[in-house]
Amino acid sequence: MNDRNLIKDAFECLDKSDEERILFCKKDHWIGYKAAVKLIEILEDKFEDPPQMRHEGLLIYGDSNNGKTAILKKMYSLHKVKLEPIQREDVITYEIPIIYFQAPTIPDESRLYSLILDELCVPYKHNDKIQTKAKLAEHYLHKLGTKMILIDEIHSALTGNLNKQRTFIDDLKQLSNRLSLTIILAGTREAHSALSIGSETGSRFPSLELPRWNNDRKFRSFIATYERCLPLKEASNLAENPDIINALFHQSEGLIGKTVNLLKKAAVKAIKSKREYIIVDDIEYLPKL
Known part of the structure; x- marks a missing residue:
């Protein structure tokens, strides 16, 4: 049962291998904001x-x-x-x-x-x-x-x-x-x-x-919608986590392309860690060397 309201393709991807789910996370998805x-x-x-x-x-x-x-x-x-x-x-x-x-x-x-x-x-x-x-x-x-x-x-x-x-x-x-x-x-x-x-x-x-985003309800709504495209086995509830929202907004500088890239990278980390949900430490555009 799709109780997390994932998009159809993401829900069907849940039972696939980690490698397949990682590839799915890296795909582009149209979000009609x-x-x-x-x-x-x-x-x-x-x-x-x-x-x-x-x-x-x-x-x-x-x-x-x-x-x-x-x-x-x-x-x-x-x-x-x-x-x-x-x-x-x-x-x-x-x-x-x-x-x-x-x-x-x-x-x-x-x-x-x-x-x-x-x-x-x-x-x-x-x-x-x-x-x-x-x-x-x-x-x-x-x-x-x-x-x-x-x-x-x-x-x-x-x-x-x-x-x-x-x-x-x-x-x-x-x-x-x-x-x-x-x-x-x-x-x-x-x-x-x-x-x-x-x-x-x-x-x-x-x-x-096409203006940059503000850290407001519209931004949170976009994040919540995008989470539906990520085939993680646990809910991250990103829009309800102020620390994650603030980290996403700060690192993306209000740019939708950077926001999406941050979410893709965070989802991949969540899968590789076997944690299966995103935490604030996953919100990182480039790794620290």
Whole structure:
């Protein structure tokens, strides 16, 4: 009987070996906390937009390791290609309604189109001219019915030469205009600063900040929910232990990514110790040497 209300997969993992349970603890799990759920709702609303002359995109920004990538990948997983053939005008094709990739590390147009073509699984030559790649990318984005492009780590492409930065962003805006698709960006505060310089760019990519956690009821609720994903044989009751909550908050600095990593490491220690529940001494990001 699942009296601890573990998620189904974690409960089924309880009877497996320590090694298998440790691997399960290290897996990523989607936790629908309030801010994440709200952002997914916003992205879903944009995904369902009908074709229009000027699609409004979005910039999700915040500190590194604070859940932006998890949100984009969750959105991607909800709509990624299923490889089901579709017949259009007597031609069998496939739909790729959404693509996800990390921005190039410099504002390089050629690398941008290469990344798009890679996600669409379209063959091309890396030394092709920018115009050739751009036309190929636009052709297949249209043919494959792509409605949304998710670009992570956008701050990487907004460094160095300002003219190249502007050209890079202009390419994204023109791509959105010509194909009537929505472009979602995610990055750090530096990305927010860079995109806020021009009023037209700011209006095309309005920004939403994903803030750090506070040590409050929402944080405790997240911890309690995440504990349901850990196949430990004893309940840790993490959210009811002030010492553990304070240790998690202090060491994570309010960042969701670091919080999750701390919980994964603590669960592994609990299994290896044969104790099977987490104690405050398990809350340690790196071991003391």
